[in-house]
Structure formats: structure tokens, C-alpha cells
Amino acid sequence: MKKLGVAVIGTGFWGKNHARIYQELESTELIAVCDANAERAKSVANQFSAKAYTSSTRMLKNTEIEAVSVCTWSTMLAKEALKALKAGKHVLVEKPMATNTRQAEKLLETADKNGLHLTVGFLMRFIPGLQQIREAVASKKIGELVCATAKRVSQWPERIGDVGVVKDTAIHDIDIMRYISGEEPCSVYAKAGSMRHRKFEDYAQIMLTFEDGKSAFIESNWLTPYKTRTLTVTGSDAIMRLDYITQELWVESAEKNLQPRYPFQEPLKLELQHFADCITKKEKPVITGADGLRALKIAEAALQSSAKNRAVKLKP
Ligand SMILES: NC(=O)c1ccc[n+]([C@@H]2O[C@H](COP(=O)([O-])OP(=O)(O)OC[C@H]3O[C@@H](n4cnc5c(N)ncnc54)[C@H](O)[C@@H]3O)[C@@H](O)[C@H]2O)c1
Numbered sequence: 001m002k003k004l005g006v007a008v009i010g011t012g013f014w015g016k017n018h019a020r021i022y023q024e025l026e027s028t029e030l031i032a033v034c035d036a037n038a039e040r041a042k043s044v045a046n047q048f049s050a051k052a053y054t055s056s057t058r059m060l061k062n063t064e065i066e067a068v069s070v071c072t073w074s075t076m077l078a079k080e081a082l083k084a085l086k087a088g089k090h091v092l093v094e095k096p097m098a099t100n101t102r103q104a105e106k107l108l109e110t111a112d113k114n115g116l117h118l119t120v121g122f123l124m125r126f127i128p129g130l131q132q133i134r135e136a137v138a139s140k141k142i143g144e145l146v147c148a149t150a151k152r153v154s155q156w157p158e159r160i161g162d163v164g165v166v167k168d169t170a171i172h173d174i175d176i177m178r179y180i181s182g183e184e185p186c187s188v189y190a191k192a193g194s195m196r197h198r199k200f201e202d203y204a205q206i207m208l209t210f211e212d213g214k215s216a217f218i219e220s221n222w223l224t225p226y227k228t229r230t231l232t233v234t235g236s237d238a239i240m241r242l243d244y245i246t247q248e249l250w251v252e253s254a255e256k257n258l259q260p261r262y263p264f265q266e267p268l269k270l271e272l273q274h275f276a277d278c279i280t281k282k283e284k285p286v287i288t289g290a291d292g293l294r295a296l297k298i299a300e301a302a303l304q305s306s307a308k309n310r311a312v313k314l315k316p
Pocket residue numbers: 009010011012013014015034035036037040054056071072073074076077080094095096121122123159168
């Protein structure tokens with residue numbers, strides 16, 4: 001079977017992982033990589049036997065490339081994703097997809113107009129334990145969903161990004177809350193601020209509420225001396241807890257505590273395999289451009305809520 005020709009734009013810490021996995025997957029062939037930093041582009045290209053480019057405009061002319069991962073700095077994601085879509089390539093754009101919703105909407109329109117796949121790097125959705133939680137909520141195995149609490153905290157990142165902790169980090173949990181509840185939150189209240197970052201917020205507490213009274217609480221910061229990435233979901237009959245780092249899942253009720261085991265899987269590998277499969281089989285990806293846009297809208301509303309010190313209603 002012919003392999004899907006792929007490329008990566010932005011080969012820093014994360015893009016390098018995309019390149020490695022595309023080279024490892026049986027169904028994809030890494031044709032090229034592009035980075036504004038020529039040395040980085042060359043080094044990753046050499047490591048994974050691909051062509052190196054410093055200009056994505058030139059790289060996108062290569063007709064062997066059918067799909068592209070965009071892993072640049074967050075402020076460059078939308079620009080590079082738009083170029084790739086305009087060049088007729090399917091796109092996986094890393095989160096937060098864009099720095100504002102106007103840019104994200106343009107990506108959706110362009111993908112739609114050109115009949116291309118557009119998906120967003122909400123990697124957590126590929127962790128088996130999270131899929132179990134979603135399934136348990138949908139089938140009411142833990143009773144009625146009451147609330148969910150996410151904690152995504154760590155020390156000051158080595159590479160400080162070009163967006164704050166809400167669009168960089170909490171956006172994962174915003175997407176997760178929509179994913180596990182299967183519903184859209186109707187309002188957001190947040191408190192965010194900056195202790196060390198000059199330009200952006202480096203801590204945020206976000207509360208999402210849903211029509212029927214359930215709620216979600218997200219704590220994220222770059223001020224905690226250790227890294228924690230957890231989710232606790234409270235149902236009327238049981239709770240489920242997930243550690244995203246170890247992928248361990250616990251189910252606890254008044255009668256018993258269970259720890260179902262799943263083999264550890266690299267979520268990025270599952271994500272990129274899914275992206276490639278969707279293109280080949282012409283199927284809709286589990287995460288659409290609309291999911292990215294929705295998460296970004298909620299992130300913007302959270303920042304607005306914090307600035308105005310009041311809850312912000314979310315449009316359906
Ligand atoms: N889904 C996840 O779990 C996850 C994890 C880590 C990072 N990310 C996302 O991946 C993106 C990259 O993060 P990182 O940690 O690798 O950053 P990084 O700074 O290590 O790498 C970014 C690279 O992009 C290059 N670059 C910037 N603009 C460019 C352009 N216009 N054309 C070509 N190259 C360009 C830079 O030279 C750099 O090498 C960010 O948007 C981040 O949010 C997602």
C-alpha cells in the first residue's frame with residue numbers, strides 16, 4: 001500500500017517527536033521537515049532521513065507531501081496551518097491552533113472550502129484511561145456526572161511560550177471537559193494572573209458550568225515545583241481518577257476500589273496514526289477544527305472573565 005507523504009513545520013521539542021513518529025509509522029513516509037532555524041531543520045531531517053527546508057512556502061510546493069503537522073511557536077501556528085491548507089495539504093495543527101478565534105475560523109473555512117482534514121493536537125484524548133472515563137460517563141456506569149476536577153501544574157517551563165498558561169496548558173482540560181461530558185459548558189468563571197511572567201498569565205483557576213448544574217474545575221499553573229497532570233470525575237455512584245503521566249486509572253465506589261490496567265501507549269503515536277488513517281480512509285477525525293475553535297473560544301472567555309471579575313456566558 002502506498003504510504004501517506006507527510007511533513008512537519010517547526011521541529012523544536014515537540015515537532016521533533018512528530019517527525020520521529022511519522023518515520024516510525026508503517027503507513028506514513030516523512031518526506032520533509034521545515035524549521036526557521038536552519039541547523040535544527042537539518043539536524044532533524046538528517047536524523048529521520050527527510051529533506052530539510054527553512055521556508056514552508058517552498059516545502060509546500062512538494063507534491064509528494066499530502067499532510068502536514070504544524071508544530072511552530074503558538075503565535076505562528078495559524079499562519080503556517082493556513083499556508084498548508086491553501087497549498088492543498090491536510091493539517092494537524094498543534095494546540096492552541098491559533099492565538100485568536102478569528103484566525104481559527106479562517107482555518108476552518110479554508111479546510112472546508114478545499115475539502116481537507118483539519119485536526120488539532122488535543123493529545124490527551126488518545127490516552128486509553130480518558131476514553132474509559134468518557135465511556136463510563138456516557139453509559140452512566142458511575143451514575144450521573146456531578147463534577148470533574150483537572151490539575152495541570154508544573155514548574156516554570158524550560159521553553160517559555162508565546163501564549164499564557166490558559167491557551168498553552170488549560171486548553172487541554174477545556175477540551176477534555178467538553179469531551180467527557182459530551183456537552184458544551186454554558187458559562188465560565190476564572191481567576192488568572194501572573195507571578196513571574198512579564199506578559200502573560202502563569203496561573204489560572206477556571207470553573208465551567210453546564211445547563212443541568214454539573215460543573216468542571218481546572219487548575220493550571222507554571223508555579224508548582226513538581227509536575228501533576230490529573231483528572232478526577234465525580235459521579236453519583238462512583239468516582240474515577242486518571243493520572244495522565246503514568247496513565248493509571250482508578251475507579252472507586254462505596255463497595256470497591258478498582259484499578260483497571262491498560263498497556264501504556266504513546267498518545268502522540270495514536271494521534272498521528274489516527275490522523276493518517278482518517279486521510280487514507282476519508283473519515284472524519286475524532287478531533288475536528290470545530291473542537292479547536294470551541295476550546296479557544298472558552299479559553300478567551302476565561303481570560304475575559306478573569307479581567308472583568310465576573311462569570312461570562314458562553315454562546316451555544
Ligand atoms: N499537544 C501537546 O501535548 C503539545 C506538547 C508540547 C508542545 N505543543 C505545542 O507545539 C508547539 C511547539 O512547541 P515546542 O515546545 O516544540 O516549541 P519549540 O520552541 O521547542 O519549537 C518551535 C519550533 O518552531 C520553529 N518555528 C517557529 N516559527 C516557525 C515558522 N514560521 N516556520 C518554521 N519554523 C518555525 C522554531 O524555530 C522552533 O524550532 C506549540 O504550539 C505548543 O503549544 C503541544
